[in-house]
Amino acid sequence: MMTTPTTTPRLFRMLARTVGAPYFPLAFVGRLPFAMMIVGVLTVTAIEQESLALAGVLAASAGLGTASLGPLSGSFADRFGQRRVLLVLAVSSALAAAGFLVLVRLDLPAAALIASAAVLGATTPQVAPFSRTRLVGAVSSIPRTESARAQSVVMSYESMADEASFVLGPVLVGALSAGIAPWAPLALSAVVTLTVVITFAVHPTATLMRADPDDRPAGSRTPVRALVTAELALLVLAMIAVGGIFGSVLTGLTALLQHLGAVEQTGLLYGAMSVGAIAIAIALMAMPAGVSLSLRWLAGSAMAVAGVAALTTTEELAFVALALFIAGCGVGASLVALFSLGASVAPSDRTNTVLVTLQSSLVVGQAVLTATSGLIAESMGATAVFGVGAALAIVLLGLAFAYRLVVPTGVGTRGGSHR
Structure with a gap:
């Protein structure tokens, strides 16, 4: 007899009973x-x-x-x-x-x-x-x-x-x-x-x-060197690229609106990118688990390329908001996939290490690109900064292709399909 897949609300209720x-x-x-x-x-x-x-x-x-x-x-x-x-x-x-x-x-x-x-x-x-x-x-x-x-x-x-x-x-x-x-x-x-x-x-x-630290025998911890794999390296590089996209887009948007005399709208317009990321995160909750994580990353990064590249073509604010929303959907889908892959490949006693490393890599990309993009904006303008963001989105897409080539089907997964 075929069982009916558990709905997203029921999954949340099951989680809520566990964590409160x-x-x-x-x-x-x-x-x-x-x-x-x-x-x-x-x-x-x-x-x-x-x-x-x-x-x-x-x-x-x-x-x-x-x-x-x-x-x-x-x-x-x-x-x-x-x-x-x-x-x-x-x-x-x-x-x-x-x-x-x-x-x-x-x-x-x-x-x-x-x-x-x-x-x-x-x-x-x-x-x-x-x-x-x-x-x-x-x-x-x-x-x-x-x-x-x-x-x-x-x-x-x-x-x-x-x-x-x-x-x-x-x-x-x-x-x-x-x-x-x-x-x-x-x-x-x-x-x-x-x-x-x-x-x-x-x-x-x-x-x-x-894996509870207090329940492990002495000397049984996974060594840090075991985390140095091509798979995790690709995930870290992807996170740096995502952070760079966030930093360059925010700096480019600020420069554009300053040029247009509407810098006070920066937060409002940038919010369109966050709305896109939130919307795609909600949509992904209902997506069947059969759609692989690497395919979600691939599709998300392609959408990010389209959205960020569109920012280099216009100064019309309505179109800018739409491009930011599309970019947010793409980056949001990529983030969900990257964190899911990180949790999936992490040894059970190194989950904190892997997930915090991914989060930190995101911050590195954002911090470096926020600082350097300001110099690019002053010398070359907002379009050049958006171009940097588009280049990083292409890098993110290339890393998604590389991941699918490097990681064999199903290897290292824990409860999710890579491919």
Whole structure:
């Protein structure tokens, strides 16, 4: 007798019974300090130091600080458990935010401010990949016949939550800076970190990992060198490309709207890209698990090429919004596939390491391209910056083809088809 596939709402109910319904708002709010951090550094520096150039450098430093410590925090979480790592990071991050807010008001050498911003970025907890790891662990309680689809639903939901947080984060920064003071966003971020992130750290789901650190025999951990594979390298490079697309598109859009005298609409128009990413994440929840992850990546990156390339052809804002929406759909589909592949290929005791590494790679691409695209925009204009974004989308598409060539059918999968 043929069984009826479990519906997406029922899968969510099954997950909610495992993690508890309050988990979802807790994990979402816990992402906001990370979503606010780079924009908060940019805003307070630009106002206090009266230098957009320095603000861009410090924002990039914060992003690179996040990327440098991210994989290490994931490795520690796999070794000692998420709870201890998140508690240390939460306290350290709040202290780093307070220190940065003091230093940025002083007449100090740029190197001191760069170091302070990097420390703030390095200590800001990355709740999103830790949440992904917990929900991947929760999927193990779902019947095996539905595990592939359940993992796809988890990654789609997590990508949707990420995009929503990265829309709300900058909005909060702008509202608090204008309504209270430039220091308010980072101050609120520190408060959320000390309350919500710590609550997330001690939540019972902290032990929902595919391999509990306390249950493994001594010396049984998968060595880091085992993660150095062509498959994971392609995923990391793809994440860097996606981050670069985000950074170049935002910078190019800002330059374009500045040229048109409508720079105040930057956030609104950029939101079209996030709406596209959220929309595709919702759509992917209903997609059958039989549609392979690498094929979703391939289709998504092709859509990203079309959307970003279209931005180089027009200054008509309605068309720009449509192109951003299409680009967002493409990038969003790629992100869901990349995180799903990462969770699938990660050894059971290295899930945190792999997912945080992917998240950190995304931040590296965004930070580097945000900084360099500003120089390109000043010298060559918005079209050149969008051209860089289109080139990165083509790279993302090429990596998707390479992945399908390099990775044999089904090798290394856990509950999902690569090809």
